[in-house]
Amino acid sequence: MDKIVIENLTLTYSDGTESLKNVSFNIQANTITVLFGPAGGGKSSLLRVLNRLNDLADVTTLEGSVRINGKNILDPDVDVNALRRQVGMVFSRPVSLPLSIYENVAYGLVMAGMKNRKKLDEAVEQALRQAVLWDEVKDRLNDPGVALSGGQQQRMGIARVLALHPEIILLDEPTSALDPLATAKIEEMLRELKEKYTIVIAPHNTQQSARISDMAAFFLQGELIEYASGDIMFTNPKDQRSQDYITGRFG
Numbered sequence: 001m002d003k004i005v006i007e008n009l010t011l012t013y014s015d016g017t018e019s020l021k022n023v024s025f026n027i028q029a030n031t032i033t034v035l036f037g038p039a040g041g042g043k044s045s046l047l048r049v050l051n052r053l054n055d056l057a058d059v060t061t062l063e064g065s066v067r068i069n070g071k072n073i074l075d076p077d078v079d080v081n082a083l084r085r086q087v088g089m090v091f092s093r094p095v096s097l098p099l100s101i102y103e104n105v106a107y108g109l110v111m112a113g114m115k116n117r118k119k120l121d122e123a124v125e126q127a128l129r130q131a132v133l134w135d136e137v138k139d140r141l142n143d144p145g146v147a148l149s150g151g152q153q154q155r156m157g158i159a160r161v162l163a164l165h166p167e168i169i170l171l172d173e174p175t176s177a178l179d180p181l182a183t184a185k186i187e188e189m190l191r192e193l194k195e196k197y198t199i200v201i202a203p204h205n206t207q208q209s210a211r212i213s214d215m216a217a218f219f220l221q222g223e224l225i226e227y228a229s230g231d232i233m234f235t236n237p238k239d240q241r242s243q244d245y246i247t248g249r250f251g
């Protein structure tokens with residue numbers, strides 16, 4: 001099922017940079033879709049459009065449409081706060097608030113007005129379990145979040161997003177600051193999460209893209225050059241430019 005339908009998306013920043021040029025593709029539900037390609041290709045720009053974080057940037061042109069469950073999220077009448085709960089974002093550096101582990105995960109729910117302690121307890125446990133962090137923190141939920149390792153803090157941040165019951169999770173280089181073991185845990189977690197969620201990720205290298213992608217989209221200077229299953233993209237891409245990039249002829 002197509003979860004996100006992107007049509008003729010063009011984004012130009014006010015300094016004239018065309019970061020997305022007439023991009024069209026569909027993102028399927030319950031898959032991991034990887035956006036990859038060299039620096040400046042537009043991967044982060046696209047992720048930001050998907051939950052309207054681009055609203056905060058200096059953008060002169062935003063054309064085309066991005067339909068999620070049939071609704072164009074670029075329409076002016078969209079409730080952006082609701083959209084950002086539906087489409088959660090995880091960044092490369094964990095965003096740990098100066099609060100306990102419990103409060104870090106409950107944060108969005110408390111902000112949304114949930115007060116019932118039992119409900120909060122359940123939601124926090126469920127989110128931490130989904131983020132594969134529960135066993136490591138269940139006996140120290142009141143410790144400060146910043147006391148966790150980098151990888152644990154990243155999973156705690158993911159738990160904070162999951163607690164809001166999103167449908168789509170966006171991740172921008174979520175493991176770029178992590179060691180290989182912490183990275184492997186996050187990749188494993190993503191494979192489990194895709195059973196329930198639609199995942200769109202810009203990995204920080206091609207190896208990770210190849211490991212985790214169900215579908216892969218290759219971006220070069222704002223253009224979507226090729227979109228294919230990960231199996232095909234990373235073994236037998238059609239476009240010479242994808243091939244050259246994947247085989248390391250340019251970076």
Ligand SMILES: Nc1ncnc2c1ncn2[C@@H]1O[C@H](COP(=O)(O)OP(=O)(O)OP(=O)(O)O)[C@@H](O)[C@H]1O
Nearest residue numbers: 013017019038039040041042043044045046057058
């Ligand atoms: N807020 C902004 N204002 C102006 N130009 C921007 C802004 N954000 C990104 N750009 C430009 O848009 C283009 C695409 O950038 P973007 O960050 O989306 O690429 P990327 O594929 O995520 O790159 P990287 O691999 O380095 O993360 C680049 O030329 C970049 O300089």
Ligand SMILES: [Mg+2]
Nearest residue numbers: 043044045202
């Ligand atoms: Mg980026």
